[in-house]
Structures are given as structure tokens and as C-alpha cells.
Amino acid sequence: MDLSVFVQLLLPGLTTGCVYALVALGFVLCANVSGVVNFAQGEYVMLGGVIGASLLAQGMPLAAAIAGATAAGALLGALQERLTLAPVRAAPDFIQITITLGVAVVLRGVALIAFGKDPLSMPGFSGDGVFEVAGAVLPVQSLWVWGASAALLAAVFLFLMHSDAGRAVRACAINRQAARLMGVDAERLTLLVFALAGASAALAGVVVTPIVLANWDAGIAYGLKGFVGAILGNFRSPVVALAGGLGIGVLESFAAGYVSSGYKDAIVYGVLLAYLLARGGVFVFGRAALLSR
């Protein structure tokens, strides 16, 4: 195998994988605190991208555009939780999940109306240059993606391990009912986590836009691929979810490079489907009462 080709596929795979990993993390956090797997998770990546790109195009400074997109993600995440999930907390899972699907559709639609059908682009944060690693040529923006993702992950882990709210999130992950009985304010925590997941997804969306463009209908793919990561960790382990997200990015890149770029999505989804089918029935998450066989 040609090493430079391998690296040329591996590193871009890791770049998109960072986005999937952040989406996966958002899935895990929201699911553990609220009991709802948020179908709209991938849409926040898309929104971050289109909002950031258009703010920049309107003449805003880069830093302001990034901050604006991230804040929009946080705000929309919080709004989604307050407006559509808080009123139906006691409703069956089926209702809550389907509502998040409806919200995803609304977010896509809003993006289509507000930002149009054409993909939006954004210049690299420090120019559109490239650099070379082991014979592979990468856009400099990749460094921004890796750096921003690493910083975000570090922040999330610091939050989880060293703050009261973070400890409460972890307690919910172990046993939501017990955490509530111990005085965890689940309402406030749910709002916080949705805002956090929205913000981190949106930030990921902005930093990756100079490489992949931002498009109103990209949310499903982000959601579905991030979902793979989340499910590998059984919606429990943030670390496995991250690794899974990165792995999907790499798999996708290899599939495009070594098999066929046309079929790369089919391969990734095929792997997802095969994995789900093989492990069918053993997933324990959400409020679904699960039988063990």
C-alpha cells in the first residue's frame, strides 16, 4: 500500500471524523440527561456552517461570525428543548422522538429559506493554503478543525469531570431516576445540555465549512454518521462515541479513496445497517422499556 495515499485518505477522514465525533458526543449528552435521542443533532452542524458563512459574507469579522454561529446553535438548542420537548416530558418515547424529527425538518426548512439552495463557502481561517505531511497534502484549515475539536472536547470533559453540573450529567448517565431523587435539577440540566450540544455542533459546522462547504441538506448525513459513533458507545460512553465518530470519518474517506467515491455513503450506511442488524435488540437507552431478548 502506498503510504502517502494512505495518509492522504486518513487525515481528511479524521477531519470530517472530528465533526461526527462532536455530533456523537451531543447525542450521548442529550440522551442521557433527557432520555430523548435528538434527531435534530446533525442539523446544528449544518446551521453552524450556513450561519457562520453568511455572517462572514455580510462583512462580519471572522471571530464574530464564528461566535455568532456558535451562539445561534446554543440558542436554537435551548429553544428546541423549551418549546418542543419540555411540554411533552411525560409523553411516550415515540412522540418525543418523532417531535425531534419534526424539529429537524423545520431547521432544514428554515436554512433553505434563509440561506438558499446553493452551498455556501468560507475562506480558510488562516488562508486557503495547504501543508504536507508524509507525502499527503492537506488544507491548513484541517489544523483549525483538529484544534477546535480538541479544545471543545477538552472543555466538555473538564465540564463533565470537574463541575457540579457535569457531575450531575454523569449521574444522570448512570441512573437518571436516582439522580433526580438526589436533587439533580433535571429541567435546568436538560436545557443546559441541549444548549451545549447545539453550540458544539454549530462550532464544528463553522470550522469545517472552509473544507466541505455548508449546505442546507447536509444535516441528515452528519446526524446519521454521528449516530453511528454514539451507538458504538451504546449511548453511554462519551469516549467510545468520540472514537466511533472519528472511525466513521476515516472509514468514509477510505471507502471513497479505495472503493468508489460514489458509493462511499452507501458503504458507511451499509456498515451502520449491518452493525445495527447484528446487534439488534440489545441497545438500552432512552425511555424504552427493553426486553433482554
Place this chain on the structure above:
Amino acid sequence: MKRRVAIGAFLVLALAYPLVLRGSYPLGIGIITGALAAGTVGFVLLLGYAHQLALGQAGFCMVGGYASAILCVQHKWDPLLALVVGAVAAMLLAWAIAGPILKLRGFVLAMASLALHLILVVVALEASFTGGALGTYGLPKFALLGVPLSSDLAYYYVVWTIVLAFVVIGLAIDGSRIGRALKAIAASETAALSAGIDIRRYKVQMFVLSAGMASVCGSLAVHYLRAMDPNVFGFAFSLNFITAVIVGGLETVWGGVVGAALVTGLRELLRGLSLPLWEGVIMGALTVLVLIAFRRGFVGFLAALYDRMAGGEAPARVLVSEPDTAALAPRGKPAELVLAGVSRAFGNLRAVSNVGFSVAAGSITALIGPNGAGKTTLFNLVCGYEPLDAGSVSYDGQRIEQRLPNQIAALGIGRTFQNLQLFGNLSVLDNVMCGRHRFVEREAANRERARAALAFVGLRNAEALAPGALAFGHQRLVEMARALALEPRLLLLDEPASGLNDAETERLAELVLRIAALGVTVLLVEHDMRLVMGLADHLVVMHHGEKLADGAPDDVRREPAVIDAYLGIEEHAAA
């Protein structure tokens, strides 16, 4: 009556529409609505009745669309034959993946079915036999028995005849035990299993049926569009299915038809207003709004309106009737249950460890022990909800530890749950009729038996109510009636007295005695020692997952180990 009104309205509207609104544009809308309705009628049964969130229905539309396009254009097949072949192919595909895919729930099922659809889209784009991104053009007009339908009006009536046929199929399922079973699955899979309902089987059946109908939807649509490409049935089309069924109404087959009309009408309205881009926002917002504010959807709204205008009967005031012991005839032989070496661990926790005892035929045996002793786990092991790590369970000499919960129920083992498990979306009578599921009889016969079970527990007047409208103690009785409707030879009661007041507990004791007198072996888990001592002729004591003692109540209560572990503490606490 309501059904006749609905069918009448459907026929009048479908027949009159193209005669009143003339012109090719309204006719086209009528055809597209019909094509969509053909798919959504099947989808109601899957999404609306059984609450299975499948997000890849458009994938099955693609199968039908491509079957019609490829077979009719490239191979000059008869369109009707191509439509049927497409539907069969879609159903085979659905059947092939249904087993594993439907084990997945909620969000996972949605993702898996979406992934399947997106794979089909990629294949359609990349493969050559589909015509790739350009698709396949020049489909002939639809033909019946080799005679092409020259006018769109004729095609309109063909499409709606197919819709009518699908509605009739849907209504037949709705009115049968399968329709009830699907709604039971939506409310509580655990309880559905305990009523002997094979949840896997019905989910697969509805998945396959809805796939076939979605494929027909695809075929009908492409014969009108005269072209098929990978974008015709994209993600947005799956969303149309979901929006149609939710906004139209999840509870009845009509919801699919009305929803298809609403979705198509709304889209055309937006196009007319030059706001086509708003389609997604409005459809999504409508879906969310209906789910939050009015879950019964448009048809549910109409049904409520009809009920109000028809004036409906006021529910009987007195809900409790005198229990009617004669309502149920004594059955054959009660069954015997023998457990040997039963063990089950969760990680390091040995929830049940090497437990063995017999429940004599015709006895009332009580299983007691402190919280966390493993009593409910043992129930779940006997009823097949948990796999055994080791040991055996014999029911009248027949080994049952490898069987599934619904198979065990179908053998005549009824159970109730510590946390009440009723089907909130079904009436009290329908809840009890679910217990009749294993008896494939005429509905009228099953209804009579279910009424008898209700009379037996003393709830004769409550049958039309929703279970949520009853007091807690009466809800417990509904659950008992459902278990009795199964005609069990062994009945397992998990803390039947919890949450009951003294008077209710007394009536419960009497009920248990009357059940035993029918020829039913009773095994109950209970904390109320007065109840246990008064009822049981045999006691089994569990502690830390192990059996501590086993014998006649008066012997067991004198055993020092039992007093230490359980009874002593209890009696001190009571003193």
C-alpha cells in the same frame, strides 16, 4: 355507524372530485394524492397503530418506481404486472430485513430504515440499470389488462380504486384482533407479550404490508410522472409519509387518506402562493404542533366532533358492579409449576441463585421476601422476560424456560405486573380482549368472554371507558380481568395489593380465592403479610436471591432464619 359515514364520505368525495373540479391540474393533484394515500394507508398501521418509527418508506417507493420504470420502458412489460412485481420485490426486501430491523426500537429503527433508504438512493444513482442520475424516461400510460388508459380521468379512478382496496384491507385489520394487538404493542410491549401477543410477528407483518403499499404508491406515481430518477423519492418523500399520517391522524386508517390529501393540498397551495421553499418548515412545524397539542390528528378531531354531535351515551355512573362469580365457568385442571436450580445474575449481582420449589396444582402459593430478594426477577424468569443462566422451569411437566414470553402466555400462564401495565390507548373492554388474543374466534365470541371476565372482577359497567379514567384499584382489576381472559391454568400476581386501601385489599383477597376456585393455580408475590397469611396454603421465602424456606405458612413463620430475615423485622415494624 361511524365507519359507514366515513366510507360514504370517501366514495362521494373520490367520485365527485374530478367531476366538480375539472381540468388537468386538479386531476393531477387528485392522482398524486391517491398515489400517496395508497402508501400512507399501509403506513398508518405501522407508524400510527404500532408506533414503529420507520423513516425509510420512500425506499420502498423507489423499489416500486424503478420496477415500473425499468420493466415497462426497457422490457415493455404490462404496467399492472410491473406494479405487482415491484410490490412483491419490496415486500421481499422488507421481509428479509424485518426480523433484525424491527428488534430495533424508536430512534434506532428510524436510523436503520433511513440508512437503508439512503443506500438505495446511492445504488440508484450509481448503477447503470437504473439509468443513473438521469433516471429512466418515457414510461407508458398505465394499462389495465393490456388496455392502456388513454385519459388521466380513467387513471384517476384506477388509482382511487386501489386506494379503496387498501382502505378495505386496513379496516379489516383494524377491526380484527391484529388491529387491537398493534395498538397494544404501541402502548406496552411488555404487557402485550403477557397477553400472548407475538409482537415480532405483527410488527414484521405490518412492515412488509406497508412496504408493499409504499411500492404501489411509487409505481402509481411514476406512471403519472412518466419518469423515474433517484430524486423522486428522496428523504423529503419519507417525511411526507410521516407528516401525512401524524397530521391526518394516527388512530385510524382514514388518517392516512386524509393526511395524504392534506399534505398534497398544502404543497400545491404553497406552490400557488409561490412559496415552495416553505414546504419543509410548514410540514415539520405542523408535525410538531399536532404531536404536542392534538395527538389524535385531523381524523381524530372529526371523530370527536361526530361523537359530540351524535350525542354519545353518557358513561354509566356506577362503575363497580357486584362481582359475578358465575360469569366464568370453572375450567379444567389447574396446572403445576416446578422450578429447579433457577439462577440469574446481572453482572456481579446474583439476583436469583439456585432457586427450586414447586407450586402444587390448585394451590395458592405466596412468594415473599424483603425488597431486592429477587422475587420479581423470578417472575420474569418464569414468564420468559429474562433468560435463565441455569436451571429449569416446568409447567405441567413441560419445560418452558427456553420459550418467549408470548409463547408462555399462550400456554395458559397469566400474569399481572407490579407497576400496572394497561394499554392506555384502548378501552377497558379492549384491554381485556387483548387477553383473548390466543383464541382465534369470532370477535363477538371473544367480546362476550371478555365481558364475562370483567363481570367476574366486578367491573361490568366500565367497559367503554379508558383505563386512565378508573381509580387505581379498579385499574388493577382490569389487569386481573385481562389475565383471566387468557383462561390461565396458572396465574402469577406481582404485588397485587400494592397501592390498594384496606377495603380494596379485602376484596382482592376474596377475588384471588374465587379465581383459585375456578381451577387456577395462583402464585403471588406480596408484601402484605396479613393478606399472604390469610390466603396462601404454601409459602416460599426468598432472601438475597436464594430460597430461605418453603412450606406451610404456620411452619415457615416459625423458622428462625425467616424471622431474622424478614418476618421479625416486619412484625416489629408493625408493632
